[in-house]
Amino acid sequence: MSSKGKEKEVQEDxxxxxxxxxxxxxxxxxxxxxxxxxxxxxxxxxxxxxxxxAYCVLIGGTFYHYVNTSDVQPQGxxxxxxxxxxxxxxxxxxxxxxSINKGEEVVxxxxxxxxxxxxxxxxxxxxxxxxxxxxxPAVAAVKSKKAGIVSRAKKRAASKTATSVIGKxxxxxxxxxxxTTLLNALKRIVKHESTSTKKADELEKNIIKIAVKSFxxxxxxxxxxxxxxxxxxxxxDAFELMVKVFNGRGRVKDExxxxxxxRVEDFLKKAEEVITNLLGPHLTANNMIKIPAAFGCIxxxxxxNTVFRSEDLESDLDKLIDAMExxxxxxxx
Numbered sequence: 444m445s446s447k448g449k450e451k452e453v454q455e456d457x458x459x460x461x462x463x464x465x466x467x468x469x470x471x472x473x474x475x476x477x478x479x480x481x482x483x484x485x486x487x488x489x490x491x492x493x494x495x496x497a498y499c500v501l502i503g504g505t506f507y508h509y510v511n512t513s514d515v516q517p518q519g520x521x522x523x524x525x526x527x528x529x530x531x532x533x534x535x536x537x538x539x540x541x542s543i544n545k546g547e548e549v550v551x552x553x554x555x556x557x558x559x560x561x562x563x564x565x566x567x568x569x570x571x572x573x574x575x576x577x578x579x580p581a582v583a584a585v586k587s588k589k590a591g592i593v594s595r596a597k598k599r600a601a602s603k604t605a606t607s608v609i610g611k612x613x614x615x616x617x618x619x620x621x622x623t624t625l626l627n628a629l630k631r632i633v634k635h636e637s638t639s640t641k642k643a644d645e646l647e648k649n650i651i652k653i654a655v656k657s658f659x660x661x662x663x664x665x666x667x668x669x670x671x672x673x674x675x676x677x678x679x680d681a682f683e684l685m686v687k688v689f690n691g692r693g694r695v696k697d698e699x700x701x702x703x704x705x706r707v708e709d710f711l712k713k714a715e716e717v718i719t720n721l722l723g724p725h726l727t728a729n730n731m732i733k734i735p736a737a738f739g740c741i742x743x744x745x746x747x748n749t750v751f752r753s754e755d756l757e758s759d760l761d762k763l764i765d766a767m768e769x770x771x772x773x774x775x776x
Contacts, residue, residue, distance in 0.1 A: 503577030512723025557739030681710035
């Protein structure tokens with residue numbers, strides 16, 4: 444095997460290892476601390492004027508932030524033992540904000556793409572206060588300077604292609620009748636619950652944008668369809684459980700439904716983390732922020748509980764469940 448082939452194999456093995464670690468429990472039997480949460484949010488460091496999109500990793504009692512997933516070294520870190528979480532952040536005129544403070548000092552100001560995403564991060568950060576600091580995880584393969592240049596070139600190519608005529612044709616190809624039915628039902632549900640047409644339109648746009656870019660990465664042989672199978676399992680688990688909850692309404696106690704929908708939320712967040720790690724090395728941060736924006740709308744037990752109990756949404760929910768059931772009938776090997 445050539446040196447180039449060996450380097451690619453090492454990088455692929457490293458990428459797969461990271462994705463598998465993300466799906467494990469917080470702590471392993473050998474005492475190794477596992478990652479609690481990863482994702483893209485916007486942060487503003489002390490004495491900086493502007494917010495920047497960052498890849499963030501919470502592990503044990505330490506919060507790390509990177510420019511993107513392919514960075515070997517973090518851009519910065521915050522040990523949580525002596526901090527407090529202020530929500531919303533004082534003096535920040537942005538939605539869904541919080542700050543990590545040490546006394547009166549703002550160490551980091553953060554903004555998320557949705558209220559659900561903000562609440563999830565702040566909950567986990569508060570839990571991290573009582574945990575021991577941890578070293579950063581191996582979130583990327585060790586790369587040469589040349590590999591880094593190639594990675595940046597691929598990001599530019601993916602961004603350019605997705606907005607080209609070819610990208611528009613690809614979008615038409617992947618947004619088929621079944622996908623359109625699912626998206627339309629999801630849009631109407633989000634619009635009804637949020638009373639915001641803009642939020643529903645943004646959800647659809649973000650889902651399609653990420654789907655198109657994923658398709659193009661496969662077409663250009665940057666990633667393979669098999670790479671996405673790691674995300675397929677938690678997504679399939681979430682859909683199957685939602686179908687069971689839908690079919691069991693009226694026969695199951697409310698607390699059991701809530702418990703099941705909390706598991707759906709956990710499955711969807713696992714799928715989000717896998718997709719984030721998979722696409723992170725290939726897309727720009729501005730595109731990656733669309734992933735938590737999309738998942739943040741639906742990966743939330745309170746939202747799902749409200750939707751499942753709304754008589755006004757019965758028709759749209761029925762179509763959504765049909766689409767999910769259709770998805771779970773297919774098996775990829």
